[in-house]
Amino acid sequence: MSSSDEYGTAEGPGAQGADAAEAAYGADRLVGPEAESDESALEAALRPKELSEFIGQSKVREQLDLVLKAARQRQGTADHVLLSGAPGLGKTTLSMIIAAEMGAPIRITSGPAIQHAGDLAAILSSLQEGEILFLDEIHRMSRPAEEMLYMAMEDFRVDVIVGKGPGATAIPLELPPFTLVGATTRAGLLPPPLRDRFGFTAHMEFYEPAELELVVHRSARLLDVRTDAAGASEIAGRSRGTPRIANRLLRRVRDYAQVKGDGVIDRETASRALGVYEVDERGLDRLDRAVLGALVKLFGGGPVGLSTLAVAVGEERETVEEVAEPFLVREGLLARTPRGRVATPAAWDHLGLARPQSQQPPHPSSAPGQQGLFGE
Ligand SMILES: Nc1ncnc2c1ncn2[C@@H]1O[C@H](COP(=O)(O)OP(=O)(O)OP(=O)(O)O)[C@@H](O)[C@H]1O
Numbered sequence: 001m002s003s004s005d006e007y008g009t010a011e012g013p014g015a016q017g018a019d020a021a022e023a024a025y026g027a028d029r030l031v032g033p034e035a036e037s038d039e040s041a042l043e044a045a046l047r048p049k050e051l052s053e054f055i056g057q058s059k060v061r062e063q064l065d066l067v068l069k070a071a072r073q074r075q076g077t078a079d080h081v082l083l084s085g086a087p088g089l090g091k092t093t094l095s096m097i098i099a100a101e102m103g104a105p106i107r108i109t110s111g112p113a114i115q116h117a118g119d120l121a122a123i124l125s126s127l128q129e130g131e132i133l134f135l136d137e138i139h140r141m142s143r144p145a146e147e148m149l150y151m152a153m154e155d156f157r158v159d160v161i162v163g164k165g166p167g168a169t170a171i172p173l174e175l176p177p178f179t180l181v182g183a184t185t186r187a188g189l190l191p192p193p194l195r196d197r198f199g200f201t202a203h204m205e206f207y208e209p210a211e212l213e214l215v216v217h218r219s220a221r222l223l224d225v226r227t228d229a230a231g232a233s234e235i236a237g238r239s240r241g242t243p244r245i246a247n248r249l250l251r252r253v254r255d256y257a258q259v260k261g262d263g264v265i266d267r268e269t270a271s272r273a274l275g276v277y278e279v280d281e282r283g284l285d286r287l288d289r290a291v292l293g294a295l296v297k298l299f300g301g302g303p304v305g306l307s308t309l310a311v312a313v314g315e316e317r318e319t320v321e322e323v324a325e326p327f328l329v330r331e332g333l334l335a336r337t338p339r340g341r342v343a344t345p346a347a348w349d350h351l352g353l354a355r356p357q358s359q360q361p362p363h364p365s366s367a368p369g370q371q372g373l374f375g376e
Pocket residue numbers: 033034035042043044046047048053054055056086087088089090091092093094136215243244247
């Protein structure tokens with residue numbers, strides 16, 4: 001096994017790998033950021049319909065508001081919009097809000113559904129003037145379709161190729177002006193010519209706990225569930241900065257409150273309910289804690305190779321690398337280093353374990369160089 005095989009990449013997985021591993025492991029994962037297969041109707045019911053209802057992302061909202069107002073004043077179509085950010089942060093929701101604010105219809109499709117340029121030509125040629133075309137996972141579109149999109153975005157025109165080989169001819173096709181809203185979890189993977197054709201690019205950040213509390217209160221109101229401030233705060237704190245997860249945890253806590261309590265969600269009820277589902281107070285689930293526990297207890301905090309860590313927790317290495325690690329890294333509990341995975345001092349604290357000597361904060365009298373690995 002090569003050393004890169006053993007240690008995995010320090011940067012993390014590629015796009016397709018991450019999507020596949022999340023889909024495979026994350027299908028029934030309460031804190032997975034992807035939508036579950038039966039979730040779309042529930043999500044639709046909870047989507048904010050107007051920009052003013054959209055919680056958080058204040059900069060994005062302010063900028064988008066300007067873009068849309070200006071387009072409305074000119075009675076034209078809005079510039080193409082690129083929304084980037086992790087799954088479940090509200091990209092689809094924002095695209096629907098753009099359509100609503102522009103009073104325009106919306107067509108929804110995704111990169112993986114457009115494998116041939118012809119698929120895209122069929123969609124583009126049937127758009128109405130001013131229509132919003134939402135292209136989710138735009139980074140997963142095929143190359144020929146992507147190239148067709150360049151011209152469509154810039155000149156509202158496509159060349160449809162008829163025939164094959166030397167006899168093939170390009171028939172130009174005029175398109176009505178439309179607004180493309182592209183969404184991607186990996187803006188860095190978009191080729192620059194595509195990225196540059198968007199007039200407005202917004203990066204969506206993870207939400208602050210206070211913003212997620214507002215999401216929980218709003219959803220609770222729509223679901224007709226009573227939640228007090230402490231209950232909403234407990235759910236928000238475990239939602240990994242993601243409204244989709246907040247809404248999902250709220251539904252599970254609602255079940256618990258209904259079956260085991262009086263239907264009201266307070267701190268105690270939320271905490272007990274999420275304990276049943278093994279989501280801890282910081283939003284880690286069983287897999288996250290298994291990875292962290294193995295790293296700390298079996299390997300003294302590392303460095304340890306990815307494959308060895310995966311064997312220790314009985315999972316595929318892709319699952320550890322793509323499903324568990326991103327959140328652990330984001331939370332500052334685990335670091336990916338060229339020598340392998342390393343637990344940070346916060347990992348011991350989170351697991352309620354005493355830090356070993358090497359991870360102790362330096363004693364004020366200790367000489368430089370005797371500090372722990374992270375030199376706190
Ligand atoms: N700012 C917000 N305020 C209130 N609810 C939100 C907000 N953002 C997202 N949500 C809710 O979270 C859920 C997921 O949002 P959405 O489907 O728009 O995410 P997404 O970024 O498009 O995810 P994916 O990349 O997986 O398609 C929806 O039910 C939506 O109502």
